[in-house]
Amino acid sequence: MPGWDHYSTWGYDEGLDCLYAQLFANQDDPDAAPRIWITQPRYLVRTVDELVVAIAKALTPHVPAPVPSEVIESWLTTPPR
Template sequence: MRSRDITDETARKVFLLLAELTHAPGDPYRPQDVPEVMGLELLDADVPELARRVGIAPEEFRSRLRALRELVRMDVLEHVADGVWEIVYGPLYGDAPAARVPKPDLTRGGPHAFRMPGWEQFSTWGYESGPHGETNLYAQLIANQDGAHADPRIWITPPRYLVRDIEELATVIAVALVPYVPVPPPASLIKSWLTEPPRSFR
């Protein structure tokens, strides 16, 4: 974050508070152990106390949350009906990487990584050929807490699912996740977890 020179002191305080509230597995002194993408959910009912910690009014805190994505690469989703703020970001979002890993070819093969927080350790997706030579996409999604040898909670594969492209796969995953997450992410965010290449560490 410091390398981005966020000069607005209040914005810095809000961002640092979010970082403090984020539970990230791994050793912060070993960057390779820290997940690239992290997230947290804030209850709107907690905003007054969080605002007090930053030293601003609750409505200004909400406004700062909405504007923070303009200063830091992150998603801030406000679910008004549920009274929940969903925030997704990564440890490298505030620090430009030294070099990017070559972008993988996502138009064939697999397995490819699925980088949704909480599901990124063991979940994969890719392409498979059908009995008549057609190509479909599949996904096997395993929650991190279930472990590497668990059966997938979500298994998207023919013949139940005939998925032809990544946009359709992201939409199917969004629907399939509904029973497993308190706030299902939009398909556009799921697509980024399917397609964005990993970033290298300094």
């Protein structure tokens, strides 16, 4: 996602049987803890659609305008170049 694409990551945690996301704003220190961490127990995310919603909500206080779900979904589903 623009502004969050340098260090952020997401994936599937087999041990917890759920999806997760670790979001860093591009200006954040990549050696620090993620600014936003979407994982259990606060979030129980099993589908990409649920992860899109969780990311959109979690980003709201950190961005000047809400990020459209389509942008988040594209970021999650488009392979890196």
